[in-house]
Amino acid sequence: MTPIFTGSNISELDKYTIKNEPIDGTDLVERAASTFVNIFKRKYNKQTKIYVFAGSGNNGADALAIARMLLNDGYIVESYLFNPSNKLSIECEEHKTRLMHCPINRFTMITSTFNPPIIEDNSIIIDGIFGTGLNRQVEGGFAALIKFINSVSATVIAIDIPSGLFSESNMNNNPDTIVKANYTYTFEFPKLAFFFRENEKFIGKWKILPIGLSEKGKREIKTEYFLVEDKDMSAISTERSKFSHKGTFGHSLIIAGSKGMMGAACLSAKAAIKTGLGKLTLHVPSCGYTIAQTVVPEAMCQVDTDELFNTEINLDKDYTTIGVGPGLGNYPEGARMLETLFEKYRKPMVIDADALNIIANNRDLLRKIPKDSILTPHPGELERLTTFSTNSEEQIIQAQNLAYKYNIYVILKGAYSATCMPSGHVTFNSTGNPGMATGGSGDVLFGMLVGLLSCGYNPSTAAIMANYIHGLAGDIYVAKESEESLSASDIIDHIGLAFRQLRD
Ligand SMILES: NC(=O)C1=CN([C@@H]2O[C@H](COP(=O)(O)OP(=O)(O)OC[C@H]3O[C@@H](n4cnc5c(N)ncnc54)[C@H](O)[C@@H]3O)[C@@H](O)[C@H]2O)[C@@H](O)CC1
Numbered sequence: 001m002t003p004i005f006t007g008s009n010i011s012e013l014d015k016y017t018i019k020n021e022p023i024d025g026t027d028l029v030e031r032a033a034s035t036f037v038n039i040f041k042r043k044y045n046k047q048t049k050i051y052v053f054a055g056s057g058n059n060g061a062d063a064l065a066i067a068r069m070l071l072n073d074g075y076i077v078e079s080y081l082f083n084p085s086n087k088l089s090i091e092c093e094e095h096k097t098r099l100m101h102c103p104i105n106r107f108t109m110i111t112s113t114f115n116p117p118i119i120e121d122n123s124i125i126i127d128g129i130f131g132t133g134l135n136r137q138v139e140g141g142f143a144a145l146i147k148f149i150n151s152v153s154a155t156v157i158a159i160d161i162p163s164g165l166f167s168e169s170n171m172n173n174n175p176d177t178i179v180k181a182n183y184t185y186t187f188e189f190p191k192l193a194f195f196f197r198e199n200e201k202f203i204g205k206w207k208i209l210p211i212g213l214s215e216k217g218k219r220e221i222k223t224e225y226f227l228v229e230d231k232d233m234s235a236i237s238t239e240r241s242k243f244s245h246k247g248t249f250g251h252s253l254i255i256a257g258s259k260g261m262m263g264a265a266c267l268s269a270k271a272a273i274k275t276g277l278g279k280l281t282l283h284v285p286s287c288g289y290t291i292a293q294t295v296v297p298e299a300m301c302q303v304d305t306d307e308l309f310n311t312e313i314n315l316d317k318d319y320t321t322i323g324v325g326p327g328l329g330n331y332p333e334g335a336r337m338l339e340t341l342f343e344k345y346r347k348p349m350v351i352d353a354d355a356l357n358i359i360a361n362n363r364d365l366l367r368k369i370p371k372d373s374i375l376t377p378h379p380g381e382l383e384r385l386t387t388f389s390t391n392s393e394e395q396i397i398q399a400q401n402l403a404y405k406y407n408i409y410v411i412l413k414g415a416y417s418a419t420c421m422p423s424g425h426v427t428f429n430s431t432g433n434p435g436m437a438t439g440g441s442g443d444v445l446f447g448m449l450v451g452l453l454s455c456g457y458n459p460s461t462a463a464i465m466a467n468y469i470h471g472l473a474g475d476i477y478v479a480k481e482s483e484e485s486l487s488a489s490d491i492i493d494h495i496g497l498a499f500r501q502l503r504d
């Protein structure tokens with residue numbers, strides 16, 4: 001998994017690479033800049049007018065090196081180095097000198113007043129004012145510069161991170177003093193801030209540019225945060241043995257549905273079956289019997305004595321895992337049913353949707369949840385389980401605390417669904433698309449989690465894989481059709497192709 005390091009981790013790793021590769025800082029900037037330029041040249045032709053804005057640290061050094069390389073390649077580049085305190089990093093000083101040696105060169109160093117150029121709409125701004133070394137909110141002249149950049153219509157490409165955005169927490173930052181980039185080319189690994197909804201307008205589309213920082217250093221420097229990518233799946237997904245039989249992949253129970261919400265029960269059951277589980281029993285209120293038997297013929301049906309809601313726990317077998325929640329409704333007997341379930345069944349289970357709302361209204365239930373169970377709240381459900389917050393950074397912290405305190409896995413669903421583990425670690429998922437923000441999509445994820453636990457994956461692997469395959473199934477569908485038309489059933493229909501793509 002790709003580690004997501006903090007700003008101070010990054011500078012530590014930078015120093016580690018410089019010392020151990022060994023490579024000097026100036027050459028590391030050269031390497032980063034040339035990686036950026038290679039990508040840039042594939043996308044923009046030489047007629048594009050480029051404005052480079054550089055700061056006094058190494059983000060500025062990168063910018064000046066990029067300016068030089070583009071000039072040498074025949075691009076039209078105008079560069080500005082902002083140096084109000086008359087102090088440049090060693091690397092910035094060196095790359096300024098190298099740039100000044102370029103023959104056709106429009107370079108200006110600003111130490112006091114800046115008269116902004118007129119920037120045409122079809123030109124490009126390369127933002128290298130501040131990178132991961134930002135250590136305080138931007139003010140004064142730099143704030144004015146950032147506001148100027150945000151006021152023009154040119155395409156903005158940020159080097160490493162948009163200037164003014166902190167790598168981690170921006171809860172107390174001023175949004176008016178952060179560059180709004182269209183694209184961010186970030187070195188070696190994404191920054192934590194990229195995974196927070198509020199920052200999308202600053203970062204735009206982002207891409208990782210590998211620059212060969214020390215692998216040993218990466219292993220030695222610890223982080224709690226990771227990005228899950230394609231390459232990680234082959235390491236954790238296992239092939240089914242030729243001698244498998246349906247018992248190999250468990251017999252699991254899903255407790256779901258109520259009058260008017262049988263769709264949630266059926267979607268989750270279908271998703272569990274498509275994810276490879278051996279046998280499934282679906283527990284539904286009696287009004288749902290015919291629906292369940294007709295829509296999901298592969299599942300056995302256990303019928304509650306109540307007509308409208310699920311009120312009983314019937315552990316007639318030693319189920320491999322149990323999933324509870326989709327479409328349960330919010331009803332008086334719900335809390336007692338969950339309490340009985342948590343008392344009688346002590347293996348990891350999957351808890352979603354209305355079961356989470358019932359727990360939120362009866363918080364004593366939290367400490368009764370079996371260890372290593374997986375909870376799958378969306379931000380609204382998390383808020384009910386914890387405290388009100390509309391800030392996505394704060395929400396992750398709340399999910400982390402919940403996971404740690406109760407020894408459970410909390411998957412906070414969103415654009416980069418975050419799996420918060422009891423250990424404190426957080427993995428962000430990289431698959432999926434906005435089309436998946438549709439009714440029933442969460443029921444499918446829930447079913448897939450039940451399926452993977454039933455197949456014998458441990459909760460940590462099941463959580464990482466379910467998120468990944470769920471998003472991938474959605475992406476495969478969208479590659480053929482469109483985000484708008486994506487339905488929860490389409491996700492289920494593409495689980496098979498998603499598994500296949502993992503193995504290709
Ligand atoms: N670590 C890595 O992996 C690499 C990093 N490189 C680049 O180096 C950057 C980090 O460089 P630095 O650590 O020199 O830091 P930056 O270039 O981000 O800037 C730090 C400078 O800005 C000043 N500063 C910070 N906040 C300010 C504020 N609000 N107002 C005014 N001045 C402020 C600091 O005092 C310092 O002089 C990365 O973002 C990246 O672009 C690359 O060159 C090569 C490899």
Ligand SMILES: [K+]
Binds near residue numbers: 059129130158159
């Ligand atoms: K920047």
